[in-house]
Amino acid sequence: MRHARSARLHERIEQRRRRTPSERIFPIDPWRIVESRFSPDLVPQLESTFATSNGYLGLRGAHEEGAPAHDPGALLNGFHETWPIVYPEDAYGLARTGQTIVNVTDGTVIRLFVEDEPFELASARILRYERSLDMRDGILRREVEWQTPRGQRLVVRSRRLVSLQRRHLAVMRYEVESLDETLHVAVSSELVTHEPLASSADPRAGRGFTGRVLLPGSAEASGTRALLGLHTRSSGLELACGMDHVLEGAPASSVQAEAQEGGSAQVVVMADLEPGTSLALTKFVAYHYDRVGPPGDLVTRANRTLDRALTDGLEVVEQAQRRHVEEFWERSDVQVDGAAALQQAVRFDLFHVMQATHRAEGLGVPAKGLTGRGYEGHYFWDTELFVVPFLIHTDPQLARQVLEFRCGLLDAARRRAREVGHAGALFPWRTINGEEASAYYAAGTAQYHIDADVAYALGWYARVTGDDGLLLEQGANVLVETARLWVDLGFFSEYQDGHFVINGVTGPDEYSTVVDNNAYTNLMARENLRAAVRLVEWLGSEHLERYTRLVSELGLADEEVATWRKAAELMHIPYAEEVGILQDEDFLMRERWPFDDTPVDHYPLLLHYHPLELYRHQVIKQADVVMVTYLVNNKLTREEIRKAFDYYDPLTTGDSTLSACIQSVVASEVDYELAAYEYFLQACSVDLADMHGNTADGIHIASSGGTWLALVAGFAGMRDRDGELRFRPRLPDQWERLRFPLRFQGRTLEVVMTRDRTTYELRDGEAFTIVHEDRELHLEVGQPTAAPFSASS
Numbered sequence: 001m002r003h004a005r006s007a008r009l010h011e012r013i014e015q016r017r018r019r020t021p022s023e024r025i026f027p028i029d030p031w032r033i034v035e036s037r038f039s040p041d042l043v044p045q046l047e048s049t050f051a052t053s054n055g056y057l058g059l060r061g062a063h064e065e066g067a068p069a070h071d072p073g074a075l076l077n078g079f080h081e082t083w084p085i086v087y088p089e090d091a092y093g094l095a096r097t098g099q100t101i102v103n104v105t106d107g108t109v110i111r112l113f114v115e116d117e118p119f120e121l122a123s124a125r126i127l128r129y130e131r132s133l134d135m136r137d138g139i140l141r142r143e144v145e146w147q148t149p150r151g152q153r154l155v156v157r158s159r160r161l162v163s164l165q166r167r168h169l170a171v172m173r174y175e176v177e178s179l180d181e182t183l184h185v186a187v188s189s190e191l192v193t194h195e196p197l198a199s200s201a202d203p204r205a206g207r208g209f210t211g212r213v214l215l216p217g218s219a220e221a222s223g224t225r226a227l228l229g230l231h232t233r234s235s236g237l238e239l240a241c242g243m244d245h246v247l248e249g250a251p252a253s254s255v256q257a258e259a260q261e262g263g264s265a266q267v268v269v270m271a272d273l274e275p276g277t278s279l280a281l282t283k284f285v286a287y288h289y290d291r292v293g294p295p296g297d298l299v300t301r302a303n304r305t306l307d308r309a310l311t312d313g314l315e316v317v318e319q320a321q322r323r324h325v326e327e328f329w330e331r332s333d334v335q336v337d338g339a340a341a342l343q344q345a346v347r348f349d350l351f352h353v354m355q356a357t358h359r360a361e362g363l364g365v366p367a368k369g370l371t372g373r374g375y376e377g378h379y380f381w382d383t384e385l386f387v388v389p390f391l392i393h394t395d396p397q398l399a400r401q402v403l404e405f406r407c408g409l410l411d412a413a414r415r416r417a418r419e420v421g422h423a424g425a426l427f428p429w430r431t432i433n434g435e436e437a438s439a440y441y442a443a444g445t446a447q448y449h450i451d452a453d454v455a456y457a458l459g460w461y462a463r464v465t466g467d468d469g470l471l472l473e474q475g476a477n478v479l480v481e482t483a484r485l486w487v488d489l490g491f492f493s494e495y496q497d498g499h500f501v502i503n504g505v506t507g508p509d510e511y512s513t514v515v516d517n518n519a520y521t522n523l524m525a526r527e528n529l530r531a532a533v534r535l536v537e538w539l540g541s542e543h544l545e546r547y548t549r550l551v552s553e554l555g556l557a558d559e560e561v562a563t564w565r566k567a568a569e570l571m572h573i574p575y576a577e578e579v580g581i582l583q584d585e586d587f588l589m590r591e592r593w594p595f596d597d598t599p600v601d602h603y604p605l606l607l608h609y610h611p612l613e614l615y616r617h618q619v620i621k622q623a624d625v626v627m628v629t630y631l632v633n634n635k636l637t638r639e640e641i642r643k644a645f646d647y648y649d650p651l652t653t654g655d656s657t658l659s660a661c662i663q664s665v666v667a668s669e670v671d672y673e674l675a676a677y678e679y680f681l682q683a684c685s686v687d688l689a690d691m692h693g694n695t696a697d698g699i700h701i702a703s704s705g706g707t708w709l710a711l712v713a714g715f716a717g718m719r720d721r722d723g724e725l726r727f728r729p730r731l732p733d734q735w736e737r738l739r740f741p742l743r744f745q746g747r748t749l750e751v752v753m754t755r756d757r758t759t760y761e762l763r764d765g766e767a768f769t770i771v772h773e774d775r776e777l778h779l780e781v782g783q784p785t786a787a788p789f790s791a792s793s
């Protein structure tokens, strides 16, 4: 079925597509992202594209030589500086303390001098060049052949990884080979603490600082090793960073190590390279951070990480890297046959989600992972609704860790609820340390829906993994405290026939703020309240000891639970016959945005129009009602979902990258194949094609996770809402096959969709029954079961 969308929307999609000649820059390759010629204009974007990370440590994909560079450096998940938010016009309860991820000491820098002249990519005569990120082994490689102004040719080969096995370690290898004549080379391997950059006018970019953020502590160097200790000015965090080296090839004529307390260190190796010989430096870099503790402790830890890495050597670390990546693909690869460019884009997205989460133990998932400072390293709802779905179906243990981290912020959320005058807990819209860091309350703090998103993800986790442990422990408290927030926030309104209303909140669409009865919020709050009621009933009947503890610790009363039930039952969902579910109470009263008079280059609107101008119109930044029709789709008919899509989709600008993936999922659900496909194209290329023009600030991890949703929840139509696993496969005409593995309640399932059938194979775990279209299929290990494609259901 086709779906009519405005010509303007098409024009905008086309314009985004034209913006970056991505296919020219990245030749199609199913497993690698390749920059086949040096592209100075793409330096900012490629620092994110080629970022390597393990979820704890991230290195921007800057060139080793340190230039040309845009925002080079290293990021540690959660390592942030705090600063007082100053409001020229203050108000009660506004967020007080900003939190910004800090660009820590950069261990990627390795500079090369040949006959005392620096090798600089920007001015070098390059004879051959290739840089590639290999998604099969997690290694970034570069090979450059260049000719010095005096005509001598050299080859520089480098590679880099951030270890997925050892979260504090990164390894680089830098090799220089002389081709024509004997040359004197000096390789300077460095630790550099960059000066902070200034703030940009784009609210989505990272915040800059004036003055130093990292203050010097200790500095030591000897042999081939150097170590630095630094600490932040205000947030009370301490950092240790160290490097050590192994030299191979031509004998070094000198090796000198130095470290300066200001936060820099160098190990300089000199050698004379005869033609055909090379000098290779393997550089191990270690990072540790913590709250300020006993002096020297972190440096000792960095020393130990280096000792161990040197003992084992590069090969061992690289082998482990390959193993981790292979295991990841085994659990998570989605194969798209018949669309090679899309296959590459899909793997790129999944790879970055892996890099953002793999070793994030005890930490959150920043909106940009550790690929850039965009959105200041903050954790948003992106985690629960865009990353967690992928994790629960591919790496349940990791999903649990991520959710445990959020649950661990409950006390801060309780304090925040008190600050803004509520009972229960209010999770911050954006944060690193658990405190609200959003300085713009209308599009920030007012997004109370994050409470329901967290509660929803907890239930989702339990349903899909079959693991009740998280709900039994921290999850129970979170469900109770978030339910309390909703009943305190809303009220039974006489004006709405005694229905429960929630006023003055912002839904996911940030182009309508502080509205009454945002449907997304109310529907999700209803889910939250029902989940809390079910939880209390379940504990009361099956886990009496836990129930008693919950009652005594949280002072839970029966009447309270009765109120949650009643609020859920009587939840007001704004509705109008001609539209179906209304985005909010007054949505239809607003004037429709003049899309036809909006120049195509005025998107995203947030950079070209005053917020009030946006708030006065029917114009949507990102899927809002459409998103909730996906989340609560078991409560709605396909007709209701289609009606919502028909109304809201033409108003949706997709100015947030969290939109296209969800629009694709829902378009699939309502059989708008073309729209589903087009939105999928947008979603999966957000960063590879720099569709939103800000990949330089980091990879959009929520959209990357959303790509998986568009494939699995969209084209394969997977749903699990009622404890059953259901599929409604619709393979895009352009593809031959779609194949993916899926974890479900301790089992591994493989799904293979072709044009005429879908085959389900249980790889391990107990036999069970799934629903294909409306038909039950019983699956047993070793017995693949094929079901025909049926366009009619």
Ligand code: BGC
Pocket: 367, 375, 380, 381, 382, 508, 510, 621, 622, 656, 657, 658, 702
């Ligand atoms: C979106 C939010 C999202 C944030 C971080 C914003 O543009 O509107 O929904 O959480 O980006 O990704």
